[in-house]
Amino acid sequence: MSVPVSPTRQLLGRALREARTAAGLSQHAVATILDCSQGKINKLESGVVVVKDTDLRLLVKHLGIDEATATRMVDLLDMVRRERGWSGRHALIPPFFRRYQQSEQHAVHVRGWHAEAIPGLLQSERNMLTLLSVAGPDALDDQVRNREERRQVFTANPDAQHHYILGEGAFHRIRSSRGPGVALDQVEHLLRTLDRHPQLAVQVLTYATNFVPGDFSIVTMPEGLDDFVYLERVNNADYLTKEKDLLAHDHAWSRLAEQALSLEESRRHLETLRNHLCDESSD
Numbered sequence: 001m002s003v004p005v006s007p008t009r010q011l012l013g014r015a016l017r018e019a020r021t022a023a024g025l026s027q028h029a030v031a032t033i034l035d036c037s038q039g040k041i042n043k044l045e046s047g048v049v050v051v052k053d054t055d056l057r058l059l060v061k062h063l064g065i066d067e068a069t070a071t072r073m074v075d076l077l078d079m080v081r082r083e084r085g086w087s088g089r090h091a092l093i094p095p096f097f098r099r100y101q102q103s104e105q106h107a108v109h110v111r112g113w114h115a116e117a118i119p120g121l122l123q124s125e126r127n128m129l130t131l132l133s134v135a136g137p138d139a140l141d142d143q144v145r146n147r148e149e150r151r152q153v154f155t156a157n158p159d160a161q162h163h164y165i166l167g168e169g170a171f172h173r174i175r176s177s178r179g180p181g182v183a184l185d186q187v188e189h190l191l192r193t194l195d196r197h198p199q200l201a202v203q204v205l206t207y208a209t210n211f212v213p214g215d216f217s218i219v220t221m222p223e224g225l226d227d228f229v230y231l232e233r234v235n236n237a238d239y240l241t242k243e244k245d246l247l248a249h250d251h252a253w254s255r256l257a258e259q260a261l262s263l264e265e266s267r268r269h270l271e272t273l274r275n276h277l278c279d280e281s282s283d
Contacts, residue, residue: 006083006102007225009047012076014224015069016059017045023063033062050080079105089142096237100219100230104153107160109220111253115167115205115212118174120147122164122202124189130178154197163201165256167212171273184277187270194267203260204269211259213252 020030020041027041034041034055043049051059056077060070083102086093093101104110104121112119118127125144132143153160175183194200205212217230229240229249240246261269 005047006080006099007106007221008076008079008083008102009050010225011047011106011222012051012073012080013045013047015073015076016051019059019063019065019069020045025063030059030063033058051077053077089146092139092142093146094235096235097232099239100217100237101150103219103221103225103228104150105157106222106225107157107219108222109161110163110217112162112164112215112217113213113253113256114164114170114215116169116173117215118166118170118186118190119164121151121153121162122190122193123147124182124186126182126185127174127178127189130182154193154200158199161199161201162197163203165203165205165253165260168204168206175277180277180280184274184281187274187277191267191270191274201263202266202270203257203263204266205256205260206269209259211255213256216249216252218246218249218253 020027027045028038031038031041040049044051056073059065060073065073083098086095086098120128123131128144128147129140132140132147154162171183171187174186190202194202215232218227219230220227226241227246229238229245231238231240240249260266
């Protein structure tokens with residue numbers, strides 16, 4: 001099975017292609033500038049091959065790339081380097097999840113439905129620690145650092161909209177299995193995160209609804225990159241890109257959003273739950 005080109009590499013390649021076409025040059029002409037084949041330019045622009053620092057500087061000079069675009073290209077190139085190898089603590093990130101995490105950094109819109117668990121991006125530290133403790137003390141710190149690094153997506157990609165629908169059972173499961181203190185920490189963290197990041201929206205789906213499909217995420221990518229539905233299993237995941245799958249899950253999402261509490265009602269629901277958990281924790 002072929003490994004898909006990461007969205008970071010695709011975006012860098014697209015930026016190179018747009019700069020070339022804006023300069024009115026053919027791939028052959030750019031190949032002459034870099035003293036390489038036209039085929040290599042095609043691979044650079046598709047993200048299959050990553051541009052070298054020296055070649056990028058030559059292109060910035062000869063294509064008349066403006067400073068803002070050049071800075072964006074350098075940033076993307078740095079991101080590509082960080083993605084390479086998945087070594088050190090990043091090797092702990094499951095291989096099937098890596099494409100999702102890469103895509104999350106560039107997404108335009110992320111919609112997630114989670115019936116019985118709080119997604120990693122929204123987990124509080126105490127909740128996270130109880131979940132990750134099975135990895136053992138040697139790996140725990142690295143696992144937490146990976147989660148904290150992932151949460152930076154809210155500030156690194158502030159224009160992206162994140163909208164999550166959480167099943168009411170997700171909060172009760174934490175309370176039942178990890179205690180009211182951990183549940184309280186999770187609810188308070190979620191409320192603080194909503195306050196800090198206006199691009200984040202959360203709705204709560206109560207037990208009153210009968211429509212509860214399996215968990216899924218719909219990720220809308222920038223123009224030129226494939227949107228996809230992410231379905232995670234025990235030790236692998238599916239990335240669905242066909243239009244029929246996108247439409248089916250979009251319809252399911254709409255039904256969930258209609259039946260869930262509104263954003264304002266969900267906020268009040270969380271605040272009420274916080275007060276109950278606070279009382280229970282103080283007993």
